[in-house]
Amino acid sequence: MNSTAKTGTADDALFDQLGPRARARLRTVSIIATVVLLAVVTGMLIALGASGQLDPDRWAILVDGDYLGFLATGLGLTLVVGLVSTALSVILGVLLALGRISRSRWLRLPCAGLIEFFRAMPLLLILFFIMFAMPMLGLRLPTFWQLVLAIVAHASAIFAEIVRAGILSIGSGQSEAGKAIGLRHREVMGLIVLPQATRALTPALITQMVRTIKESSLGYVVGLSELLNNGKILSEFTGNFIQSFIGVGLFYIIVNIVLSRVAERLTSRVGKHA
């Protein structure tokens, strides 16, 4: 606790600096907590062992070069889906947000409607619409674009709201100042508001990437050979279900944590320059 005492969060203010007795008590509580946590984990491990899930042969699939390569290929496609969806949803999201705060009602209302509608729809429902309803209406896309389109429809609506919040946070004082020196609405937006909003949005971009990477796992449903879908095939081929999916999970977690760390670093850098 001492090391974080100066960061000034509320939880630190709740407690005094601990005296020797409290510290001893804390040590006891820590030990008990550790034991309880370990007991829960051990219990699960024993049960898993009893059903043969801890057999080293089963886990060997996660150190097998071919299998890891197969998952890595899936990860590659996951990243492509993530990148493409992020790029498209960011562009579309910014346009929708600008539309929603536009002064023209004919732009404002449809944009607001689109944002609110797609924010309220589950991704899988959108995906099913694209998979099952659109072919009936005479339009069918390749699997990759089916998935990307579904993710973009949902994610751009979410990003639009983030952008709008970012723009609104700039404050009306600045845009009014811009107008006072004779700038047009477009110039105020382009010269004053958007550059600042963009800087503030850089970390949101990474969050968006993490979001789309997680959502790309619905390739499992459309049969696109991304990471989770390849995990499914691996589990079927090896018969080691838990092991395959835990391996897949590790891939997601590592990639996303790396991305989040980048976001944190960017946030602190943005903070310094702003």
Add this chain to the structure above:
Amino acid sequence: MFGSYGEDLLAGFGETVLVTVTAFPIAFVIGIVLAVFRISPVRPLRIAGRLYVDVVRNSPLLLIVVLLIFGLPDAGLLLPLFWCFVLGLGGYFGAYVCETVCSGIRIVDRGQIEAARAIGLPFRRVLTDVLLPQALRAMVQPLGTILINTALGSALGAAVGISELTLETRSFNLDTAQPVLAFLTAACGYLAINLLVSLGVRLLERKARVLR
């Protein structure tokens, strides 16, 4: 217009609501427990809380759900499909509740807490009179968003055989070949949930303001 499918769709909507209202309290409890872990002075608990949130927030929901359904029985816990799914949703969104609670607590000005303690308020009253009213107010909106996301996440039930709204919509569409009708109906269902939650959030926020 709907034939006998109207009933199926309605039942699907009911299931979506049921999943949501069961999973959200679970998420809430898990989130609170995790938040307590994360702000507690007990280091192993802090680490466990951090690990949980990091793992869950960076994994796709579908992966967690599938792993729970087929992995949990091997870990000694055989639950009905419904409960596996609800637990998966609850466990997933619990991590987000934890984040919300933690940042809600952080929002309260440190000086206020120190002031409250300086005038001799006991720990419990610092919590109930100063910290929680403000923290809760800040949490209402994000918790509402998590509730909506739980409802949206419940659609993944369609990928694991839970007959909720999205799955019923899919079969309705495939059986009757009326895509527009099928998906518009489902959209209305989800919009209704969204609207209801938004209204509730607004009401609660107004109440919380009075409390202050």
Add this chain to the structure above:
Amino acid sequence: MSTRYPNRRSALFALGALPLLASCSGSETERTAGNPRYATIDQSGAIAHGPVAGRLPRTPTIDEIRQRGYLRQSGSLTNPGFALENVKTGAVTGFDAGIAQLLAKYLLGKPEVDTVTGGSDTREAMLGNHSVDVAIGTYTIKENRARLVNFAGPYYVAHSGVLVAADNRDIRRLSDLDGRRVAVQPGAAEESLRKEVPHAIPVLFEQSSQNASAVRQGRVVAWSANTALLLGKSVIDKELRMTDIAFGSSPFGIGTPKDDPAFKSVVVEFLHRIMADGTWRKLWECTVGVLTPGPVPHPPRVGSVPGS
């Protein structure tokens, strides 16, 4: 990468299948982590044996396949014995996959197939707007379906079987399934169960290993699927047992686009060829035959089922 196959101790396991393998593939089989049997399925020998059509009529579908350079089909990649992607080699192995590869070879001279795995209920729509050329893979020929799709076949008639946990003695007759939860995969097995055992409670899981897990873990009392698939599973997994129960018959056909009847005739001619020249039998030996004991069945008569 020298430690790629860390475990060779059960090379013995594959030994029984060795005489067969010699004719199925040229390559040496190695023990891999996971299900050793699935890794031994390799129908390339049977595909090499497959015929190539002499002159083909021009139909819209055939023109499209030729232009593209490979066959695009709707099927599965996770159905052991019938269509399973071999993660080690990237080849799709199994009986259904082999039929698709043979058809590609027949039409193009090379067995190149792209498989779309959108699920069993997307097949009619995908054939309808030509996003796939054919649908192969536990696709039951049915009269109401034949209004939307032209079926060539049957190329195999499957019977539904019932698989239970090894220690389960309760399920002896079909009627024992009444009111019980039975796992099925969507598609042929589900249809057959709903028709023949209307009082059973179907629980749908997409993957065959998920169905097997559900039985092992006691989530369901039984798993119903085509007998060859179940037999293959019961040989590999000692915790599962095949019952004697058999019911229904699902004639598997090759779905082709409704608006191209000339293409269907070509596919029918293809089936006649591979059944007559022994390719069909060879393919069975290399795929389902590796997983299941017993004699190779006789191919069904093409066109013998209503809807085909």
